[in-house]
Amino acid sequence: MYLGIDLGTSGLRALMTDAAGKPVASAEAQYDVQTPRPGWSEQDPSDWITALDQAMAQLQGSPGYSDICGIAVAGHMHGAVLLDGSDQVLRPCILWNDTRSAAEAAELDAAEKVRDLSGNIVFPGFTAPKLLWVQRHEPEIFANTAKVLLPAAYLNLHLTGRHVADMSDSAGTSWLDVGARDWSEQLLQAGHMRRDQMPDLVEGSAAAGTLRPELAVRWGFGTDVTVAGGAGDNAAAACGTGVMAPGQGFVSLGTSGVVLTARDGFRPDPATAVHTFCHAIPDRWYQMGVMLSATDCMNWLGRITGQSPADLTAGLGEELQPPGPVTFMPYLSGERTPHNSASLRGGFQGLSIATTAEDLARAVMEGVCYGLRDCLEALRKTGAEIDSCLVIGGGSKSAYWVKLLATILDLPLQLPKDGEFGAALGAARLARLAVTGDDPADVLTAPESAMTVAPDPQLRDGYEAGYAAFRRRAAELT
Template sequence: MYLGIDLGTSGLRALMTDAAGKPVASAEAQYDVQTPHPGWSEQDPGDWITALDRAMGQLRSTPGYGDIRGIAVAGHMHGAVLLDGSDQVLRPCILWNDTRSVAEAAELDATAKVRDLSGNIVFPGFTAPKLLWVQRHEPEIFANTAKVLLPAAYLNLHLTGRHVADLSDSAGTSWLDVGARDWSEPLLRAGRMRRDQMPDLVEGCEPGGILRPELAARWGFGKDVTVAGGAGDNAAAACGTGVMAPGQGFVSLGTSGVVLTARDGFCPDPETAVHTFCHAIPDRWYQMGVMLSATDCMNWLGRITGQSPADLTAGLGEELQPPGPVTFMPYLSGERTPHNSASLRGGFQGLSIATTAEDLARAVMEGVCYGLRDCLEALRKTGAEIDSCLVIGGGSKSAYWVKLLATILNLPLQLPKDGEFGAALGAARLARLAVTGDDPAEVLTAPESAMTVAPDPLLRDGYEAGYAAFRRRAAELT
């Protein structure tokens, strides 16, 4: 048995799989995000430990639970957990969607060689600018910081007693030489950090330590349970969906939006605002375009109209319609790819006295798909091509939205059959690899497809024109 832990922004999910990789049980536990000031986003790492214990308690009655041989953690990236010399947490974790360090990110991004070595623009959500902010605004805490861990690495510390992190997660710090797959002395100096403040690095599919005996006893496990390096959440999702080779990719139509593809070499192009990170297996990388608000835009519309997203879109049916009269710019929380702007904001254009809530919902869906098309075009500028693409995330349950997305991307999209294929499964697969040393190509496979949704040839030109208009409007805003 193997255990994959998905440490999400709003909750933790634990998934058990059998020796062949088949899911057998899962459990979830929720926690809150604190926003003490506008633009701030923080969490108490102790809440993650409590959630993990609750999840393990739920799984304990599962047959085979005591036979777990390997564990791996997939975590939300970029967060900063600051520890003193006794591994005590010094302040709440600053999360990936915290935008307080805009000035520090711009300063680092303008520093010579930072983009070349890290392979990326320094975004405000990345880890390095957060530490510069702490140095300037909380100098006593900065002076007492002995280690900085990402959220998944903090759980690794809890599980093993070791400061250990995987390369896919560490690639999002702006301290890692992503091509060389090691901490970079020049990047650390630029960020006012030292190598001894960093965790040890391992590949995501390699052993990172052994489960602490006291936890093994408390949870009812045997001895010598291996804890793998794990992964950042998107790399783990790529492992769960089998996106390992060039040409393979997935689109995540979730709270945020992601277009991700695997690469067999280091091919950065920071000017595109594409993220170029290490994959969770050796000698592989992945690239992704990220939009900060995807289905969250529909959730927002639901809140202000007092209707559920399902009610808002019920009248659309499943037959794709031509582009609507209202345009929506989906920048409710700023944007990463391709605009790299924390201050960019969304809006509607083309409203009239006749506009209905359904018109707004249709415009939101179209705007999100246009934003994902921006991500795809940015990936193509790096030389990436996606031949095979899965669509995952909560929005993929809407047949209309998937048809719309396929048409706007002009790509056939494969809908996986119901089941496990996300970050928790990817983490469980990494745990298996760390224990068995199996060939990743035989373990990190794609899920069975339920159907393929093709672009609508009759509406493709209309949506191509709609995308061109969207790009012009975005250029005006930026």
């Protein structure tokens, strides 16, 4: 049995799979995000430990639970957990969607060879600028920082007692030479950090350590449970969906939006604002375009209208309509790909006295899809091509939204059959690889497709014109 842990922004999910990779049982626990100031986003790492204990308590008694022999963690990327010399947390973790370090990010991004070595623009959400911000605004905490761990690496420390992180997660720090898959002395110096403050590096499918005896006893496991390197959340999702080879990809309609494709080499193009990261298995990389607000835009509209997203979109049905009269720019939290702007903000255009809440919901869905088209076009500029593409995330449950997305991307989208295929499954698969040494090609396979949603040929030209208008409006805002 294997255990995959998905440490998300709003909650933790634990998934048990059997020796063949079939899901057996799962559990979830929730926690909050603190926003003490506008643009700040923080969490107490102790909440993750509490959530893990709660999830493990739920799983106890599941068939095969005591036979778990491998564990891996997938975590939300870029967060900064600062530890002193005794591994005590010095301040709340600064999360991926925190934008306070925009000035520090711009400074690092302009430094010599930073883009070349890291393969990426230094975005405000990345880890390195967070530490520069701490140095300038919380100097005593910075001076006492002995280790900086990403959220998944902090759970690895809890599980194994070791400071260890995988390549895919570490690629989002701006301290890793992403091509060489090692910490870069030049990048560390640019960020005023040292190698001894970094965790040890392992591949996501390799063993990172053994479960601490006290946890093995508390949870009722054997004495030799392997903990794998694990992965950043999107790399883990790629493992769960079988996105391993060039031409394969997925679109995630989640809280944030992602268009991701696998690459067989290191081919960065930072100017596109595409992310180029190590994959969770050796000698593989992946690239993705990221928009910071996707289904979160619909959640926001639901909050301000007092309606659920399902109620807002109920009147649309499943038959795709032409572009609506209202347009929406989905930049509620700034944007990464392609604009790299923490200050960019969203808005509606084309409102009238006749505009309804349903019109606004339709505009939000279209605006999110146009933003994901921006991500796809940015990926294509790097030379990436996506031949087959899965669609995952909460928004994929809306048949209308998936049809809209397929038409705006002009790309057939495959809907997986109901079941597990996300980051938790990807983590469990990495745990299996670390224990068995199996060939990743035999384990990291694609889920069975329930159906393929094709672009609507009759509406393609209308949405192509809508996308052109969206780009013109975005150019005005940026």
